[in-house]
Amino acid sequence: MSMDIDITLTVNGERVTERVEARKTLVDFVRDDLGLTGSHVGCEHGVCGACTMRVDGVIVRGCLMLAAQCDGATVETIEGLSDSGEVADLQAAFEQRNALQCGYCTPGMLTAAQELLQQAQARNAVPSRDEIREHISGNYCRCTGYHAIVDAVESVAKARAGAKS
């Protein structure tokens, strides 16, 4: 039974083939093996949300999946979301509203918020502040007190809804 696993996956649009230790988490793999350090390692047991990334289109905890499980998967990290411009408006709103201070939670926060915004857009709705708070409830921020983050996400939700209609 193998302690090392060969995996081939797509990370931010690039095909990657690596041999990984079976016990290596997805977030350690993207950080240590691929040098994508935007995904952060906080609690390492699924509580803080700093390692939030997308696997096959949905957000997951990078610390609660193994790299070995991602053979054949499509992984998107904050670097991918950022480079493609997908979250550019969200990033600008975070900056404008001081929705980050130390920035440790920000990649996870942006990735989680983007999923809510996409779901809201799909049903032509603007999420309420309560819905925003609920959706980011799995992402700890120890600096801002969350108000500015909710403000930023809400403003982007409204702007995207306005731009669409």
Place this chain on the structure above:
Amino acid sequence: MKPAPFAYKKARSLDEAIALLGENPDARLLAGGQSLMATLNMRLSAPSLLIDINGIGGLGGIAHKSGAVEIGALARHTDAERSATIAQHAPLIARAMPFIGHPAIRNRGTLGGSIAFADPAAELPACLLALDGEVDAQGPKGKRTIKAGDYFKGLYETALGPQEILTAIRLPAASADTRVGFAELARRHGDYAIVGLAASARADGKGLKDVRLAYFGVGNTPLRAAGSEAALARGDIDGAVAALDLDPHDDIQATGAVKKHLAGVLLRRVAAQLMEQRP
């Protein structure tokens, strides 16, 4: 922390996974992994082998058939949350779903995994007990079905044998007179509950019958509150609170006395939910 070293094997069939469990007595099954991975990272457990069952086909369905809702072991919380079948035929599960973890957790976590892990503070084991559901398991001796009342044995301990795999859970489908209620108290939305309550009943004129109250976070398993069920069926809410025969231990979140008080608070909320529903 990082997990201790282990081997990893992706099983392609139930038979293969069952055989691997037989050959590796300390192996663990990996489904959604949202509890298991945390315990591995904290080195609370250190199995020699993880058997990944995510690639086994046919275990992810949610279907309404012959008066029951059958949920495959690998259906993810998000699948249940968005399922029209669950919303219509298993309204207690629909009510409980938003309380489970956070969106990123629900995207990975499975209903079967939650029932198999049997965390005493988790929502779904209590729902299974409140609904008098059942669990399908498959092992080296074949398939069997276990009633919810016989399934929860102790702290993280179930009736599943060491080589048995939970394949599905089955819940009686709601009928026009079905009433359900769900409430929990947690410090942060999505965290494990300090105390929670899942309930089902049937309307009986203006009252209730067949009341089943399943508390979680108050003992080693989800627990029925039989005295309170009888009082609630008589329409006596104060009596139901007085009859609560729970004896929760102190834990990191609250003292036993606080938990018991909160159990009464939840009982009043859930009783209101049960009585306000109209077909």
